[in-house]
Amino acid sequence: MATAAAGRVTAGVSFAARLAFEHVGHAFTAGVPTLTDISLTAEPGEVLCLLGPSGSGKTTLLRIAAGIEAQTKGRLLINDKVIAGPGVFVPPEKRSVGLVFQDYALFPHLTILENVRFGLTALSREEARGEAMISLSRVGLERYAESYPHSLSGGEQQRVALARAIAPRPAVLLMDEPFSGLDSRLKDSVRAETLAILRQSRATAIVVTHDAEEAMRMGDRIALLKDGRLVQAGTANEIYHQPASLFAAGFFSELNVFAGRVAGGRVETPLGSFDAGAIGDGAQATVAIRLSGFDVSQTHGQTPARVLSRRFLGVVELLELAVPGMEQPIRARVRCGALSGSGPEIWLTVRGADVLVFERTGESA
Structure with a gap:
């Protein structure tokens, strides 16, 4: 793949846009919300990753951005212009907005060139062919223009x-789990290639x-969702x-979890014994x-x-370890x-940087 990348066309998009979700809500059936009060912005040229377990609302939010699904509350804006909201769609x-589906959604009866040219309806046939070939060159596949997807x-x-x-x-590129169908060895190289292409094209991307x-690996920032709500947004470093x-915490690393009561901070x-931070005594x-937060020694x-x-x-x-005072x-x-x-x-010696203390709320990791 490195050889193909060496001679690629590096034309960028015409502009990168800011895509903003303002208090977006969604429900498929009355009284059963799939998204609740999501406010989130993808900045121009940024790669924003929507992260979360199945059923957290990631794909629904992406479909709303694409216009495939309509939100039931809130607004969407591109460069401060409302594209979906009360009375606007x-x-x-x-x-x-460009969209890359999870299953790629290529037409099996069309050549690779015809697949890429498919959405360029505003151009003449020759102009569309030229733009499609430029796009194929950018991903290193121009030599397969006349081949078929299979x-x-x-x-x-x-x-x-x-x-x-x-x-x-497009000003905004939306990608729905684009690497989920690839084996683990191929996934790393294709993901790196894709990120390089996104940087090169300068489109705002939501993955x-x-x-x-x-x-x-991919995101400039990450938005973590759970049960249709935004849990936290920030850089990987910040959230980790x-x-x-x-x-x-549990979504970004495996944890050993202990319950206790705060006394003397x-x-x-x-x-x-670990510092409870701002959690008050008695809580x-x-x-x-x-x-990964343990040092081990035999002496x-x-x-x-x-x-x-x-x-x-x-x-x-x-390692699985038995420790005095622990049943599990x-x-x-x-x-x-x-x-x-x-x-x-x-x-065992515990490294303080890998210890996190939270007030107990009943949620699990």
Whole structure:
């Protein structure tokens, strides 16, 4: 793929737009909201990732942006112009919005060139062909112009779908889990290619994903959704290190979770006492420790532990550990070689940067 990228056309879109959702709500049936009061902005030229579990409202929000679905409350604006709201609905074809579907939605009976040219109806046949070839060149597939979709790999089909979406040079590009159909080895390279093309085209992009690592790899910012509500929005660094809730913390890393009560500004757990921050004395708290937040040793540390199981995962080992005062085992991810011996008795030390304390609300990670 690197060879194809070397000689690509680098023409950009005509402009990048700001897409804003203002207090957007949606319900398929009366009384059952799928989105509740979503306010969110994708800035010009930004890659914004919509992240969340299945049923969180990510795809519905994307469909509303595309004009495929109409919100029941709130407004959408592109460059401060209302495109959907009370008494206003700009149809999809007039929004300057491109859409890449999860299943690529290529026409099997059309050539690759014809697929990419399909949406360029405002141009003459020759102009449309020229723009389609430029778009195919940008994704490194011009040599497949006369081929048919069935002859291409999954990664190549994804790039054709991207070429078709950027051919009209949209101001906003919407992508609905575009890499979910690719195997893990191919996914990394296609994702990197796609991000390079987005940067090159300078379109504002909104990418839906349920994979936190993918969101961190691609997004300038991430918007995390749960049950149709916006939980937190920010950079990957901000959400990872300062999650707004236990749910947000658990979406970005595996956690060991402990319950405790705040006393003297601290929470006591079987793995030590931790600063409760702004949570007041007497309040119930949840302490979350990332699996990667442990140092292990066979000779010294803060807490004794017994190894119940070790799983070799390449760069790391996954340990299941019994700790005094805990009925359930805890888990730790440690660098391979951190435990040189085979004996079950070890010591744990918790790294403070990987400890998160929340006031208990009943939500799970």
